[in-house]
Amino acid sequence: xxxxxxxxxxxxQGILPENxxxxxxxxxxxxxxxxxxxKPAMTMAGAVLFVLVCSNIITxxxxxxxxxxxxxxxxxxxxxxxxxxxxxxxxxFMYDMSKxxxxxxxxxxxxxxxxxxxxxxxxxxxxxTAASDAVGQSLGYALALSSIAxxxxxxxTGMIFGYRVLPEAWPDWSIMILPPGAFxxxxxxxxxxxxxxxxx
Amino acid sequence: MENKxxxxxxxxxxxxxxxxxxxxxxxxxxxTTQRMMMDVLIALAPVVGMALYVFQWYAVHQLVICxxxxxxxxxxxxxxxxxPITLKDYSAAVTGVILAMSLPGTAPWYVGVIAxxxxxxxxKVIFGGIGMNIFNPAMVGRAFVMIAFASALGATGYEDALxxxxxxxxxxxxxxxxxxxxxxxxxxxxxxxxxxxLGETSALACIIGGLYLCIRRTASWEIPAGVILISAVIGxxxxxxxxxxxxxxxxxLCGGALLFGAFFIATDxxxxxxxPKGKFIFGIGVGxxxxxxxxxxxxxxxxxFAVLLMNGVTPLINRWTIPRPLGSAK
Numbered sequence: 098x099x100x101x102x103x104x105x106x107x108x109x110q111g112i113l114p115e116n117x118x119x120x121x122x123x124x125x126x127x128x129x130x131x132x133x134x135x136k137p138a139m140t141m142a143g144a145v146l147f148v149l150v151c152s153n154i155i156t157x158x159x160x161x162x163x164x165x166x167x168x169x170x171x172x173x174x175x176x177x178x179x180x181x182x183x184x185x186x187x188x189x190f191m192y193d194m195s196k197x198x199x200x201x202x203x204x205x206x207x208x209x210x211x212x213x214x215x216x217x218x219x220x221x222x223x224x225x226t227a228a229s230d231a232v233g234q235s236l237g238y239a240l241a242l243s244s245i246a247x248x249x250x251x252x253x254t255g256m257i258f259g260y261r262v263l264p265e266a267w268p269d270w271s272i273m274i275l276p277p278g279a280f281x282x283x284x285x286x287x288x289x290x291x292x293x294x295x296x297x
Numbered sequence: 298m299e300n301k302x303x304x305x306x307x308x309x310x311x312x313x314x315x316x317x318x319x320x321x322x323x324x325x326x327x328x329t330t331q332r333m334m335m336d337v338l339i340a341l342a343p344v345v346g347m348a349l350y351v352f353q354w355y356a357v358h359q360l361v362i363c364x365x366x367x368x369x370x371x372x373x374x375x376x377x378x379x380x381p382i383t384l385k386d387y388s389a390a391v392t393g394v395i396l397a398m399s400l401p402g403t404a405p406w407y408v409g410v411i412a413x414x415x416x417x418x419x420x421k422v423i424f425g426g427i428g429m430n431i432f433n434p435a436m437v438g439r440a441f442v443m444i445a446f447a448s449a450l451g452a453t454g455y456e457d458a459l460x461x462x463x464x465x466x467x468x469x470x471x472x473x474x475x476x477x478x479x480x481x482x483x484x485x486x487x488x489x490x491x492x493x494x495l496g497e498t499s500a501l502a503c504i505i506g507g508l509y510l511c512i513r514r515t516a517s518w519e520i521p522a523g524v525i526l527i528s529a530v531i532g533x534x535x536x537x538x539x540x541x542x543x544x545x546x547x548x549x550l551c552g553g554a555l556l557f558g559a560f561f562i563a564t565d566x567x568x569x570x571x572x573p574k575g576k577f578i579f580g581i582g583v584g585x586x587x588x589x590x591x592x593x594x595x596x597x598x599x600x601x602f603a604v605l606l607m608n609g610v611t612p613l614i615n616r617w618t619i620p621r622p623l624g625s626a627k
Binding site: 268270271272273275277281 | 405407411419441444445446447449
């Protein structure tokens with residue numbers, strides 16, 4: 098087997114070189130759904146950070162016990178445990194945000210970023226590497242979400258985090274906070290990222 | 298096109314080589330993009346003239362903004378792609394004029410600018426430029442601003458009670474009928490003295506321009522024929538079901554953007570099917586969607602969405618209507 102990357106390599110790779118959204122194109126459903134504003138996007142990123150770090154650590158700890166044909170279901174159960182914790186936590190302490198995010202917090206269970214990291218990194222490497230991989234990937238995910246959400250929220254409402262950044266006269270592009278805006282923004286930003294990385 | 302292929306594939310010194318190239322071997326070299334676009338602009342002249350007559354400065358304002366923005370967008374985006382700027386084929390001008398004619402005169406300036414940039418950028422250049430786009434660029438731009446600025450392009454966006462121009466102080470005929478059951482006089486719809494998007498009000502101007510396009514064969518007659526046929530059929534059924542409303546088949550045909558859409562928007566050769574049979578199916582589909590949206594949706598008019606929907610299934614229609622070569626087995 099090829100040499101596995103070290104903890105710091107895993108961390109760096111997650112942020113840009115293997116960014117979950119722009120490079121691996123994983124977890125697009127929540128990416129499109131929650132980026133209509135910075136607040137829901139950052140809540141989502143926080144929830145993913147919690148779930149990914151916890152499930153990567155647990156998976157890494159039990160990696161010696163995993164049977165190849167049962168590993169996916171073990172990953173899913175591990176993830177589901179932490180997603181339930183995150184979901185209940187949000188419902189208890191951030192009720193409005195929990196309502197706004199709707200099914201997308203429970204759906205982190207099937208978010209392919211997390212199962213991908215369990216499979217690729219945590220089930221093969223030590224706890225420290227798995228944790229730094231999880232943090233790196235989560236930061237990359239947060240970066241992607243915030244880049245899309247900033248474009249959509251500024252154009253769609255003239256605000257960032259609910260604070261007005263553009264003058265009152267700004268005509269709100271309501272298409273940007275609707276689903277078509279998500280697809281257009283993601284596509285154009287992904288094109289921009291590819292364009293920049295090709296020029297290097 | 299054919300010449301280019303040959304010069305690309307044949308080495309310079311091979312003078313006596315027989316060129317083997319795919320058909321068609323005889324093509325009309327006069328049928329250039331530029332000529333077709335000029336034809337469309339000529340055909341749009343009566344429509345533009347009528348818009349200038351009815352809406353005056355509103356039409357001038359919208360036309361200048363849209364055409365200038367389309368030229369600017371075309372130059373900007375083709376330069377970004379590293380391609381030579383192709384303003385000379387007038388396709389940006391056609392997109393700009395059709396876009397302006399499909400907007401309400403009262404729309405604020407940024408609506409035209411954003412619609413033009415979206416039309417050229419996301420509607421056309423992103424797919425690879427002219428000839429490559431799936432959806433009609435002008436309608437992509439219009440759909441974008443229609444959803445983005447619902448208040449400026451919705452039913453109330455067309456009205457301005459303080460305007461000096463009579464047409465703009467009233468509701469559009471389709472909205473007035475949908476909301477209050479008011480039936481506009483047929484003559485007004487035919488001549489074009491009602492409110493509406495700039496180019497859609499006059500049925501007469503659309504027919505004159507459209508016939509010119511069909512006679513010049515720049516537009517295929519099958520598409521408008523299909524649109525008008527199916528609209529008349531569905532309109533007649535609706536009339537028989539609900540005769541007391543007073544909105545006849547001719548109201549359906551002359552009102553709103555049906556004729557403008559049938560002749561100028563649906564006939565875009567890039568985004569419509571290739572074969573005559575396919576074109577007819579395409580026209581039927583556009584007309585059926587227009588009538589469905591008019592009768593059953595919340596929108597008073599549905600030409601834009603109908604054209605975009607049928608653009609989406611154009612590749613499928615092309616696949617269904619591949620002509621059988623002469624002499625081949627059934």
